[in-house]
Amino acid sequence: MKSIYLDNAATTKIDNEVLKSMKPYLEEFYGNPSSVHIKGQETKKALENARRVIAESINAKSEEIYFTSGGTESNNWALKGLFFKNYPKKNHIVTSKIEHDCVIKTCKWIEKNGGKVTYLDVDKEGFINLKDLEKSLTGKTFLVSLMHANNEIGTLQDIENMGKICKNKGVLFHTDAAQTYTKIPIDVKKMNINLMTINSHKIYGPKGVGVLYIKEGIKIEPLLHGGGHENGLRSGTENVPGIVGFGKAVEISKKINFQKISELRDSLITGILTNIPKTNLNGPVGEKRLPTNVNISFGGAEGEALGAYLENKGVYVSTGSACMSNTNSESHVLKAIGLSGKEQDSSIRFTLGKETKKKEISYVLKVLPGIVEKLRMGEVINN
Numbered sequence: 346m347k348s349i350y351l352d353n354a355a356t357t358k359i360d361n362e363v364l365k366s367m368k369p370y371l372e373e374f375y376g377n378p379s380s381v382h383i384k385g386q387e388t389k390k391a392l393e394n395a396r397r398v399i400a401e402s403i404n405a406k407s408e409e410i411y412f413t414s415g416g417t418e419s420n421n422w423a424l425k426g427l428f429f430k431n432y433p434k435k436n437h438i439v440t441s442k443i444e445h446d447c448v449i450k451t452c453k454w455i456e457k458n459g460g461k462v463t464y465l466d467v468d469k470e471g472f473i474n475l476k477d478l479e480k481s482l483t484g485k486t487f488l489v490s491l492m493h494a495n496n497e498i499g500t501l502q503d504i505e506n507m508g509k510i511c512k513n514k515g516v517l518f519h520t521d522a523a524q525t526y527t528k529i530p531i532d533v534k535k536m537n538i539n540l541m542t543i544n545s546h547k548i549y550g551p552k553g554v555g556v557l558y559i560k561e562g563i564k565i566e567p568l569l570h571g572g573g574h575e576n577g578l579r580s581g582t583e584n585v586p587g588i589v590g591f592g593k594a595v596e597i598s599k600k601i602n603f604q605k606i607s608e609l610r611d612s613l614i615t616g617i618l619t620n621i622p623k624t625n626l627n628g629p630v631g632e633k634r635l636p637t638n639v640n641i642s643f644g645g646a647e648g649e650a651l652g653a654y655l656e657n658k659g660v661y662v663s664t665g666s667a668c669m670s671n672t673n674s675e676s677h678v679l680k681a682i683g684l685s686g687k688e689q690d691s692s693i694r695f696t697l698g699k700e701t702k703k704k705e706i707s708y709v710l711k712v713l714p715g716i717v718e719k720l721r722m723g724e725v726i727n728n
């Protein structure tokens with residue numbers, strides 16, 4: 346039985362080198378990094394090394410890197426932490442209709458607690474209009490939170506110019522870079538990013554570790570109170586093995602050939618669009634698309650069934666975002682780019698990774714047309 350994993354946006358398989366780097370911190374180096382004795386200092390050193398590696402990778406200072414439990418916590422913290430700091434003087438956040446659920450739901454919570462949120466529209470490829478962004482900012486706006494790349498359709502936003510607009514208006518800019526970190530170069534200074542969310546399990550590191558980058562001088566309330574870890578802003582004994590693994594994953598990410606991955610991505614897109622009728626690509630083409638993302642609507646074939654048939658052939662894909670697929674609700678992203686309910690239901694996301702092989706893409710292209718045809722015939726019979 347084949348196993349072709351094309352769900353790397355949901356999570357990636359931990360790299361062997363990462364696993365190896367973590368092992369000593371699960372076995373012999375178990376000290377609490379807050380302890381002053383040697384056992385604590387050994388782990389403290391490893392923690393600070395990972396912090397430095399991550400800081401350097403985005404042109405930040407080590408003191409600007411705060412370890413969290415992942416992307417969800419980092420996004421919650423950025424939004425709620427700044428809301429608590431600014432409310433009631435300023436109460437307005439600008440975000441978009443295609444953000445990850447952990448941003449959208451945090452915004453909904455903020456609205457229930459006295460905040461105001463503008464959800465910017467996107468065009469049919471998922472791009473935010475910069476003029477709309479500029480117009481949405483008011484004297485009450487304390488934060489703009491817009492993702493770098495969308496996790497469902499791979500649209501890469503022009504965050505550098507978004508950062509510039511925010512800077513000119515004196516508004517803080519946060520970006521969720523969970524899908525782009527190490528894939529697309531990020532320079533927080535050049536891009537005027539004030540806060541940024543990244544995580545480890547999307548880049549062949551362990552799950553349950555993330556970072557919130559917070560530019561020096563920004564005042565934010567902690568989400569978790571306690572022993573005063575992470576400069577008093579994020580309490581809780583640090584996940585040392587996870588953080589060490591995160592650092593290693595960043596180090597070895599330099600070896601990944603994203604040009605090759607984007608070529609495989611394009612061969613999958615072209616193969617599907619030319620060989621299977623009534624198919625549409627969701628999201629943009631070329632450089633403005635995440636190198637790893639393919640999202641296609643297979644008009645008339647049901648996406649969930651398509652996913653199940655592919656799984657039967659050993660191919661693992663997803664319908665929309667993994668975090669949503671167990672809630673069975675529609676995709677707010679596909680809806681925002683104008684897809685009808687039926688088109689949304691017929692969509693599949695394939696996300697490639699560093700281990701994806703040309704022959705795996707060829708195999709998918711070989712089995713897909715038959716599956717789609719079968720499902721479409723089924724639909725005709727059922728109707």
Ligand SMILES: Cc1ncc(COP(=O)(O)O)c(C=O)c1O
Nearest residue numbers: 415416417445496521523524544
């Ligand atoms: C864009 C984006 N933001 C945030 C998250 C949440 O990250 P985590 O799974 O680390 O909580 C994800 C992961 O699904 C994501 O794709």
